[in-house]
Amino acid sequence: MQENNSEYLFSSITMDLSWNTDVGETMAGFFQRLKAERRLYGTRCSNCLRVYLPPRPVCGNCWQQMNDWVELGEQGTIVGKTVCYYEILDSMTGKPRTTPFVLGLIQIDGADTTLNHFVETPDPDHVSIGDRVETVLRDTLQGNVGDIVHFQWLGPPTTSSQGSKK
Amino acid sequence: MKARPVAIVGTGQTRHRKARPDVHQGEMVQEAVNLALLDADLSWDDIDAIVLTNMELFEGRALPDLWCSEFAGGLGKPVMKVATGGTSGTSGAIAGLLQAASGLFDTVLVVGWEKHSEGSTQTGMSLTDPAWDRHIAAGAIGNFALSISQYVAERGVTGEQAAMVAVKARRNGALNPNAHVKDAGITVEKVLASPMLAEPVHLLDMCPQSDGAAALIVVGGDKTRRYKNPAWFRGSATRHDQPYIGDHDKRMVMMRTLRSAAQEVYRKVGIGDPFKEIDIAEIYEPVSYAELAWYEALGFCAEGDAGKLIESGATQIGGDLPVNPSGGVLCSNPVGATGVIRVAEAARQLHLKAGDYQVDGARRALVSGYGVYTWSDVLFFSAERP
Ligand SMILES: [Zn+2]
Numbered sequence: 001m002q003e004n005n006s007e008y009l010f011s012s013i014t015m016d017l018s019w020n021t022d023v024g025e026t027m028a029g030f031f032q033r034l035k036a037e038r039r040l041y042g043t044r045c046s047n048c049l050r051v052y053l054p055p056r057p058v059c060g061n062c063w064q065q066m067n068d069w070v071e072l073g074e075q076g077t078i079v080g081k082t083v084c085y086y087e088i089l090d091s092m093t094g095k096p097r098t099t100p101f102v103l104g105l106i107q108i109d110g111a112d113t114t115l116n117h118f119v120e121t122p123d124p125d126h127v128s129i130g131d132r133v134e135t136v137l138r139d140t141l142q143g144n145v146g147d148i149v150h151f152q153w154l155g156p157p158t159t160s161s162q163g164s165k166k
Numbered sequence: 167m168k169a170r171p172v173a174i175v176g177t178g179q180t181r182h183r184k185a186r187p188d189v190h191q192g193e194m195v196q197e198a199v200n201l202a203l204l205d206a207d208l209s210w211d212d213i214d215a216i217v218l219t220n221m222e223l224f225e226g227r228a229l230p231d232l233w234c235s236e237f238a239g240g241l242g243k244p245v246m247k248v249a250t251g252g253t254s255g256t257s258g259a260i261a262g263l264l265q266a267a268s269g270l271f272d273t274v275l276v277v278g279w280e281k282h283s284e285g286s287t288q289t290g291m292s293l294t295d296p297a298w299d300r301h302i303a304a305g306a307i308g309n310f311a312l313s314i315s316q317y318v319a320e321r322g323v324t325g326e327q328a329a330m331v332a333v334k335a336r337r338n339g340a341l342n343p344n345a346h347v348k349d350a351g352i353t354v355e356k357v358l359a360s361p362m363l364a365e366p367v368h369l370l371d372m373c374p375q376s377d378g379a380a381a382l383i384v385v386g387g388d389k390t391r392r393y394k395n396p397a398w399f400r401g402s403a404t405r406h407d408q409p410y411i412g413d414h415d416k417r418m419v420m421m422r423t424l425r426s427a428a429q430e431v432y433r434k435v436g437i438g439d440p441f442k443e444i445d446i447a448e449i450y451e452p453v454s455y456a457e458l459a460w461y462e463a464l465g466f467c468a469e470g471d472a473g474k475l476i477e478s479g480a481t482q483i484g485g486d487l488p489v490n491p492s493g494g495v496l497c498s499n500p501v502g503a504t505g506v507i508r509v510a511e512a513a514r515q516l517h518l519k520a521g522d523y524q525v526d527g528a529r530r531a532l533v534s535g536y537g538v539y540t541w542s543d544v545l546f547f548s549a550e551r552p
Binding site: 008010013015019021023024027052053054060061079080081082083084085086088089103104105113114115116117118129144145146 | 187188226288296297298301302305307308309311312313314315316319361362363364365366367407408410411412413
């Protein structure tokens with residue numbers, strides 16, 4: 001290993017490539033329902049009753065085909081959170097996101113799994129586990145995951161905003 | 167079918183660094199392979215089969231198995247590549263060990279590598295499910311921090327306790343010439359004063375991204391006889407779990423892949439009290455907090471006692487159960503090689519060749535691999551022939 005030689009050559013390449021990924025029957029069902037009703041839907045396992053969001057064709061825990069669609073709430077609860085200070089690129093635009101931003105693990109009312117997503121809030125330092133959030137969809141839905149813009153922070157739970165506990 | 171005893175008899179590693187602009191991937195692979203052959207006192211002709219481990223998405227070059235096999239000495243030999251995420255290296259090691267144990271091959275070479283300096287790690291990490299994950303990809307650090315927030319809420323571990331893991335790692339790394347990050351003078355205060363990346367994770371809580379390669383030589387049958395201190399393979403287990411990170415309830419607390427793989431290995435090799443019966447562990451800790459969570463998942467302490475365990479000093483070199491005496495992933499992380507390094511470091515302890523970080527009386531070594539929460543590998547080695 002030659003640690004002192006700074007004259008190494010390298011080949012620099014930037015690629016612009018495209019792919020078209022088939023999202024599958026179940027995810028298509030989710031996006032179609034989202035677009036038609038502005039509602040999130042999950043799939044429920046008839047064996048363990050676990051409700052999956054994102055919806056899946058199969059419950060991995062039971063290896064069970066899931067055919068039941070369940071309408072989910074518009075709000076959810078933060079079950080994990082962090083305030084990010086490092087610069088990251090938005091995967092969809094390639095542009096840096098402004099910091100700090102809040103990431104949350106969000107359990108939508110009626111779902112058993114959680115989503116990791118961006119939490120929009122005026123005060124990142126006051127977001128806590130247990131706080132409530134509301135789903136914000138874009139105005140004109142396109143039928144893809146970009147339709148969920150972020151989750152708006154609502155604050156600590158009150159009796160009126162408390163989700164139905166299963 | 168009864169598997170025959172096999173052992174690791176040679177290891178080789180590059181000096182893991184932030185960047186190795188002096189070599190390309192294949193040259194780096196060859197460096198590690200030559201060192202492993204030298205360590206095992208074998209030549210190219212002795213190798214019957216080769217297992218490669220690499221995650222090409224970080225370098226953006228397809229089919230690394232095609233163009234790097236030559237540098238591993240693959241011409242005319244069976245070569246395959248194993249990739250299971252962060253677990254790639256441990257999964258590749260398991261594959262090589264089982265190939266030899268099956269009797270198919272007497273001498274198997276396992277080599278893993280990564281050259282993070284060639285690409286953008288975040289780009290690689292963002293190439294997840296395009297229908298769902300990619301839109302919200304925020305890099306590994308944010309995802310770690312989300313899980314850590316749940317672990318902290320559940321167990322009450324403190325930033326100081328996590329920083330003690332980072333301090334232990336970098337001080338151990340200072341004893342290891344191959345380690346990328348070394349800092350003999352690091353303190354808890356310095357970790358806590360380092361920039362906050364994603365609450366509560368500071369810069370010095372995180373693993374680096376490294377360039378590096380690591381190789382193992384596995385032998386079975388009569389070939390084991392000439393070696394004085396082989397690292398005997400006693401058992402392994404692999405677990406897969408559901409793919410979306412939100413599928414796992416309190417994933418860092420539960421860590422069901424690692425928990426379940428460890429239980430299977432302990433049952434197979436007859437370990438009742440891991441803390442007492444294991445002499446040294448090389449575990450895959452991508453972030454300081456994860457090491458604490460893995461102490462619990464691996465049964466090194468009671469649930470919720472990981473903070474006390476790190477405070478006790480028992481996991482330092484000289485303690486009852488040194489964890490990552492090599493400095494671990496917090497000091498060197500060329501991802502495709504990282505799991506191979508864990509196995510190599512465990513083997514080096516049993517070979518009594520770990521130099522300044524040799525653990526006295528190391529006879530039983532545990533290894534774990536981590537592929538996000540969806541893959542775990544656990545391997546167990548001993549100085550005693552099975
Ligand atoms: Zn189920």
